[in-house]
Amino acid sequence: MGKIMLEVNNLKTKYVTRFNESVYAVDGVSLKLEEGKSIGIAGESGCGKSTLALSLMGYYFAPLHYMEGSIIVDGKNISEMTPDQVRKTVLGTEISYIPQAAMNALNPTQKIINFIEDVIHAHDPKMPKNMIYDLARERFEVLNLPKEVLQKHAVELSGGMKQRTVIAISTILSPKVLIADEPSSALDVTSQKMVIKMMRDLMVKGFIKSMIFITHELPLLYNVTDDIMVMYAGQIVEKGTAKEMVFDPLHPYSKGLMGSIIVPEAGTRDVKLTAIPGTPPNLKKPPAGCRFAERCKYAQPACKVQSIEEMHMDDGRMYRCILNQNQLKEVENHG
Template identity: 75%
Template sequence: MANVSLEVNELTTKYVTRFREDVYAVDHVSLKVEAGKSLGIAGESGCGKSTLALSLMGYYFPPLYYTSGEIIINGRNISGLKPDDVRKSILGTEIAYIPQAAMNALNPTIKVIRFIEDVVQAHGLDLTKKDIYDRARQLFETLGLPAEVLQKYSVELSGGMKQRTVIAVSVFLSPKVLIADEPSSALDVTSQKMVIKMLRQLMESGMINSMLFITHELPLLYNVTDDIVVMYAGQIVERGSAKETVFDSLHPYAKGLMGSIIVPEKGLRDHKLTAIPGVPPNLKKPPLGCRFAERCKYVRPECRVTSVALRDIGGGRAYRCVLPEQELREIYAREADAHVR
């Protein structure tokens, strides 16, 4: 049996608005990430990707609240732990998070090495300043960052250098799982390549066991991750290998999402780009049946009244739709033939 770094079972978390309304941004999500593997999370804005990332750390603060489910990291269930216990014994050592706009995560008033010392102190580790510096210098040099960065303030670094510094700081305590939320956003192409190269190096060198990679830039998922899950309105609607999900999507939303991007690989680069009409549902009052029904061109009457579960079709693949796999494939084949004609 494969060694699983991260296992999530039926995780549900919600936001509570100032009007005491519940918004279930993560709704009964289950997934597994094997050691040495990377998982991509795809979906349009507001689908729950970043909320899932925050929820997986087991550290909740208003307006985000844990409702139910399990988060298991290397066999340890961290669900329901007290915030102080999570902060001291989980964050940074078991799981680390690179937030969106990570370039702004560094304190501009202290040098990078002081920031790292604060991280070590917060976890109560018995390391001298010399130990911390030597370890930080070795880590930075291993990841292609010059040691002099440690003695600089964040305002002295470029955007790409800040991003790579935040990543290096995030893995300083050797976490088992790294969550990267839009790590290449707001960067130029050259800086993006350096960030992606750095993340790959972390995986290949074993500095981290597993990675969750979240981005709006879907072609990156295909080139960076082993597997992909597609989220829509707080739920996972498709799961499969990166190749299967990009080139052979089954769920109508995933199919439309992959058809709306430019992918240079043979087999997709000649496809006509399409758009998905409509908007996602209001999660204060989610629809009774399929959450994609109002936007789906294959919708059936039962889609609007029946709660739809994930269909497991083997080989790690699953999708959330009332239509059988064969029927979906026949529909897509007819549409492809019509397009060629």
């Protein structure tokens, strides 16, 4: 095992509504991310992916609240820090976050170089502007972004170019962990490919040490990440290698999720697409048992009342189900 860049243990966070109701959006998530590795997080809308991304930064502000658990970045426990400490010593250098639709957050009246100056001056107020420009120019050129972009305004850039520029700005301080939430959504296929290539280059060239890639577009995860975690109703229900998760998922929800997409690989031509019936549970009052039980065709009476723990296999694979691996294979074969 390589050096651990990010270790998360039993992380629980919640939203508190204006009616003082709690929504348990991240419930007991644990993961380890090694240097040089990437993890993809998949799941349908509302399962908690984006909330998990926010929670992993250790930077909490209403309505999101930390409950318990630890977030350790390169040996440093950031879950014990104040928001001000996290902002000054963690964000940008230890962890960088690219939110959904980040390209729309660029101020149209500022030049791109001004954004970079703001990011760097937040950590090093004394760095001269000419040094910042040289650093930005070199980084942009290495990432195949024209240096001329630095002197442009956001409105002068296409959607794909804006997204790649945002990624370059977000990683200008070479963070150890990059969390990217739907970085290629709302882009055409060509722009998506360029964004994915850029993120691979960031890893290969050592500008980032590790990556968490969140998307609902599962074929992207197969081509980008080493491992995939499937999230449902605030919990991780399965984790495995990208190949295992796409071609041999164990958990009934993972099977349904993978069966609802087209994977452009040999052997999938005649596979029929399926839909998962029902809707996710209300996380204001999570079910006592398996959160997928109401939608699972293999559910047993015990599934709805018994707390379902994570099952860890010798090869590092994990799933959360009352059935063991052989039973899952058997019920699937008897369909």
